[in-house]
Amino acid sequence: MNYHITTIPGDGIGPEIVKEACKVLNQAGQVFGHSFDFQEVLMGGCSIDAYGVPLTEEALETARNSDAVLLGAVGGDVGNSRWYDVAPNLRPEAGLLAIRKGLNLFANIRPAYLYRELAGACPLKESIIGDGFDLVIMRELTGGLYFGERYTKEVDGVVTAVDTLTYNENEIRRIAVKAFDIAMKRRKRVISVDKANVLDSSRLWRNVVEQVAKDYPEITLSHMLVDNCAMQLVMNPGQFDVILTENMFGDILSDEASMITGSIGMLSSASMNESKFGLYEPSHGSAPDIAGKDLANPIATILSAAMMLRYSFDLDAEADAVEKAVQQVLTEGYRTGDIYGEGCKKVGCAKMGDLIAERIAR
Numbered sequence: 001m002n003y004h005i006t007t008i009p010g011d012g013i014g015p016e017i018v019k020e021a022c023k024v025l026n027q028a029g030q031v032f033g034h035s036f037d038f039q040e041v042l043m044g045g046c047s048i049d050a051y052g053v054p055l056t057e058e059a060l061e062t063a064r065n066s067d068a069v070l071l072g073a074v075g076g077d078v079g080n081s082r083w084y085d086v087a088p089n090l091r092p093e094a095g096l097l098a099i100r101k102g103l104n105l106f107a108n109i110r111p112a113y114l115y116r117e118l119a120g121a122c123p124l125k126e127s128i129i130g131d132g133f134d135l136v137i138m139r140e141l142t143g144g145l146y147f148g149e150r151y152t153k154e155v156d157g158v159v160t161a162v163d164t165l166t167y168n169e170n171e172i173r174r175i176a177v178k179a180f181d182i183a184m185k186r187r188k189r190v191i192s193v194d195k196a197n198v199l200d201s202s203r204l205w206r207n208v209v210e211q212v213a214k215d216y217p218e219i220t221l222s223h224m225l226v227d228n229c230a231m232q233l234v235m236n237p238g239q240f241d242v243i244l245t246e247n248m249f250g251d252i253l254s255d256e257a258s259m260i261t262g263s264i265g266m267l268s269s270a271s272m273n274e275s276k277f278g279l280y281e282p283s284h285g286s287a288p289d290i291a292g293k294d295l296a297n298p299i300a301t302i303l304s305a306a307m308m309l310r311y312s313f314d315l316d317a318e319a320d321a322v323e324k325a326v327q328q329v330l331t332e333g334y335r336t337g338d339i340y341g342e343g344c345k346k347v348g349c350a351k352m353g354d355l356i357a358e359r360i361a362r
């Protein structure tokens with residue numbers, strides 16, 4: 001079968017890592033008898049340079065008409081880039097928010113997994129790591145504080161800024177369903193994270209999640225307050241299977257979860273709509289300091305491509321093959337600089353892509 005993929009290399013290391021993910025997809029296609037065609041569009045700083053906006057209507061339309069989207073990273077050095085001398089809605093990150101909203105990508109799946117080979121990079125004590133951890137954060141991505149009404153104005157001579165946290169029951173229900181569905185394929189445990197001791201939106205969240213849980217008798221559901229969850233992640237990460245949470249809490253907790261794996265360069269993510277359409281991107285940023293130097297770790301993007309195979313195209317064997325190839329390269333001791341340790345073989349971004357592609361087998 002042939003699949004149309006929109007690629008958005010973006011800024012910084014984005015182009016290098018997307019190139020490697022496409023290399024791996026092409027190889028998986030060869031081995032399993034599929035073909036992929038890639039159409040590239042601009043988003044972020046490079047789009048600002050070319051068109052004056054971080055995402056054009058045409059780019060959004062191209063993405064919408066494809067089978068899936070592969071994104072590298074957008075944005076530059078905030079303190080030192082012309083892209084940030086403009087209004088917030090014209091900055092590189094606004095492109096990301098616009099494509100999420102524009103394609104209705106409300107379900108953001110962020111796995112955080114401790115690779116045995118990389119356990120040395122985990123900042124937690126061995127007694128806490130125990131048998132490791134393997135969790136998924138299901139973050140709501142098109143609601144809450146990110147998309148509520150916001151303004152800054154003077155009230156009685158005092159400058160006042162307002163951001164609004166809004167959720168309706170339908171938005172909560174659809175993300176809860178996604179979380180329960182994914183938990184059914186895992187260890188069947190959902191921890192829903194909220195701030196129900198303070199926020200109305202969280203109390204509604206809890207109610208609706210409880211309702212959805214009734215359709216999933218096999219799933220064990222519990223609730224956790226977000227401040228406690230931040231603490232539990234570094235105290236006992238092994239207790240989590242699926243974490244279900246709203247947009248802002250998910251933003252914060254997913255950075256924490258990725259940090260405790262010690263290898264943010266390894267973590268993939270998917271942002272999906274109601275059907276199987278999704279945008280796949282590494283969890284890390286554009287790392288402008290190492291851009292263009294063949295130093296970036298392409299593994300998170302390659303694993304994101306594997307998620308695309310699995311979730312958008314239902315190609316489970318192909319996704320398994322890519323994940324296995326990544327595992328094999330690590331077991332053989334190949335590392336990019338960010339995950340390098342003594343006794344390992346240091347390779348660049350392109351070489352890492354080659355090594356993984358070579359190991360894809362049926």
Ligand code: IPM
Nearest residue numbers: 075093094096097250251254
């Ligand atoms: C993320 C990022 C974005 C977010 C930024 C770049 C707008 O931090 O994908 O987690 O806050 O969602």
Ligand code: MG
Nearest residue numbers: 251252254255
């Ligand atoms: Mg974030």
